[in-house]
Structure formats: structure tokens, C-alpha cells
Amino acid sequence: MKVLVIGGGGREHALVWKLRASARVDEVWCAPGNGGVAADGECVAADAGDVAGLLALAEKLGPDLTVVGPELPLVNGVVDAFEKRGWLIVGPTKEAAQLEGSKVFTKEFLVRHGIPSAAMYGAFDTAEAAYRVLDSVKWPVVIKADGLCAGKGVLVATESAEARAFISRAMEKNEFGPGGKRLMFEEGLSGDELSFILLTDGERYAPLVPTRDHKRVFDDNKGPNTGGMGAYSSDELLPDVLRETITKTIIEPTLRGLKTDGIRYQGFLYVGLMLTKNGPKVLEFNCRLGDPETQAILARLDFDLADVLDDVARRRLQPEKLKWKPGASACVVLASGGYPGKFENGKEIRGLDEAAKLADVKVLHAGTKRDGDKIVTHGGRVLGVTATGDSLDSALRKAYEAAGQIHFDGMHYRRDIGRHGRQSSATGD
């Protein structure tokens, strides 16, 4: 098989790494890929959001299977375009990708099918209406831009001034682009967050191993939100009773609801949950794998990824094929100085070879570029140092040991990835 992966971050590097390991695969392209992907596959220039460009690329390369990493091509209809030509591709159609592409669509879907989520105050297309609703909400209120905003479209507001500033940025200053022209207001929930990611062919589904990510830039969940500073996976994150509750109250009603609505959903579905004292509630859906959760998940993979994804595209998924390494995994993100604010690119990265020599470690690239013989930084999140182990402690130890080998100017990373997981298993809750 020849496989094309669309995207160029750490998630896509992890996909390329595992697809390349398949006995059935002899070529993997990544469009556009990055400086590290080139070691595991072939990078080809592309704009991942441009469906016409991706069609032309696939026409030229002739992949047997295409796997889509990010949400933008999905929301823009890349799957519809490929399927129309009879080409095998993994990912939801434009209609199904609305589960990520529109928060209002999603809320209506959840309400229609009785799936627990935060109560909605309303959705508004004008700033006046949005300001007005603030008079009647309970605090904290959560404000969500309806459309895609590259992870910047949500605010948990504790008071009015903060909420008003966000409304103004979205609706008056147009800072979020078209995705921010409509705002939805919902109840603030509290509890632990958990990501539940599954793979489905539209009929059957298989859950992936549970993961938790770390969104804030600094230790102890301090500082601004980022795309994700690390993630870990261990089976203890999802005890059987909780898994059963989530399956019965959220996963199965969601898949049933899609069918009832006549929406065929194929590909990865990421369900973001808040574990509230009244049970798990849906925070959001993403129509793709998470980044950096994918790095932690795929590190534990113990099956032929290309084979299973080919089954998904052919609508014949066999859930029992998905097997996982026991134990745990961890991914520590090494970020550029200043990230998630302003940062400089082009810093030489040293120590990659030393880190790669360590057992059970894989350094996945996100924001990197080749510059002659060197690899230099080219983005905010630069590397995802990923390791597996018999326990979460051992996976973390290996990931941090490898991270310690790597250096670039301004590099910073969190030292407490997985700490929550270790504490909760230590106290037995």
C-alpha cells in the first residue's frame, strides 16, 4: 500500500511512524509534513486546508489510502471530494465534520438526542444580543465561537468585563475571523476532563486507549492555554465502571443519533468530556485525533494501523483487531521560548540522535524544519518526546530522560506531565 497522510504536526508524524511500520505499506507521503517526518516518510508540499490542491496532489501520487490529520480539510470537504472519485480516505464527510465545525450544530445535536452536556443560554449573531444575555447568566459562563478558531474560540468567563472583551474581539473586531461571527453561551461545568477517542466505520466502532492532555503552558496548570503541552495514557485513567457509564450515556447515543439523523460518520471521533458530579458531560467533539494525545495513544499501539484504517475506509472495521500494549505512555512537548505568545523560529535543535538511542523512546516532530544537515525549530510546539513503560512512572521517566538530551535556544517544557495520573493512582481514587 501507498499511504498519504494530510497534515504536518506531531499527530501526523505519529501516524506516519506507525503506518510506515505496517507490513502492508511500502510508501508513506506526508503533506506537508515537517523536518522529522522526513526520517519516516516522504514530505510533499501542500496546503492542508486546500481541498482542490489536495485532490491534485492525490491525482499525481495515486495513494491507495489517505488519512486526514487536522480538522480544516475535513470541515472543507476533503473526504466528500475523494469519495466522489472513489478514492479510499479515512475521515468524516463535511456534513459529519460539523460536530467539530459548528458548536451550535453540536449543541442542537446533543439536545435532540438527550446526550448530557452543559445547558445552553443561546446563540447570537450580533454583539448587542450577546452583551444582553450576560444580564441573565450564572457565572462562570462559557462563550464559544461557533466555527473553527484554531483553539482560540472558547472563553470560560468569571465576570462581565472579561466576557464583554471577548464578545468585542469576536464580533466587533473580527479577531477570530468568520468562525467567531456567531457566539454560543453555555453553563460552566466543573470536574476533571477526559478525552475519549474512538475509531468508527459508520457501523462499528472501537475505542482507543484513554488519554489526558495538559493544555496550560506552565506546571500546576498555570499560564495561558496552548495547543497541548503533553499527554499521557494509562488504562487506570478510565476504570471499567466509568467506561461503561460513558459508553451507555454518551458514546452509543452519539453514534445512534448520527444514524437517526442520516449522517454517516467515518474516521476518528474525539469526545471531550467533563466528569461532573452529576456524571460525564460532553464539552466538545473533534472530528479527528487530538494532538498531542495521538502521540501517547499510538505509542501503545499493538496492531497494524494501515490494515485497520484500510478496513475503516472500506467500511468493514473489525474492532477486535485493535490491540494495545499494557502499561502506559507519555508525551512531553518541548516548546519554543515565548510560546504560546510570540517566538522565534530557526533555532538549531541538538541532541536528537542521543535521545533517539534511548529504549522505548520516539521523538516526534511538530514544529521543525530541515536546514541543510541541521534540524531547526519552526513552530511553537517543536517536539513531542514520547515514551512507553510498564507503568506511568516508568514511561514518564524515559520521556523526561530523553527530553533532557535535547536542547535549543529558549526551549521550555512542563515538568509535571502525568502528575495527576500518578496522584490519583497513589490515592486509589
Ligand SMILES: Nc1ncnc2c1ncn2[C@@H]1O[C@H](COP(=O)(O)OP(=O)(O)OP(=O)(O)O)[C@@H](O)[C@H]1O
Ligand atoms: N461548559 C464548560 N464548562 C467549563 N469548561 C468548559 C466548558 N466548555 C469548554 N470548557 C473548557 O474550555 C476548553 C475548550 O473548550 P472546547 O473543547 O469546546 O473548545 P475547542 O476550541 O474546540 O477546543 P480544542 O482546541 O480542544 O478542540 C475545554 O477543554 C474546557 O477546559
Ligand SMILES: [Mg+2]
Ligand atoms: Mg474542538
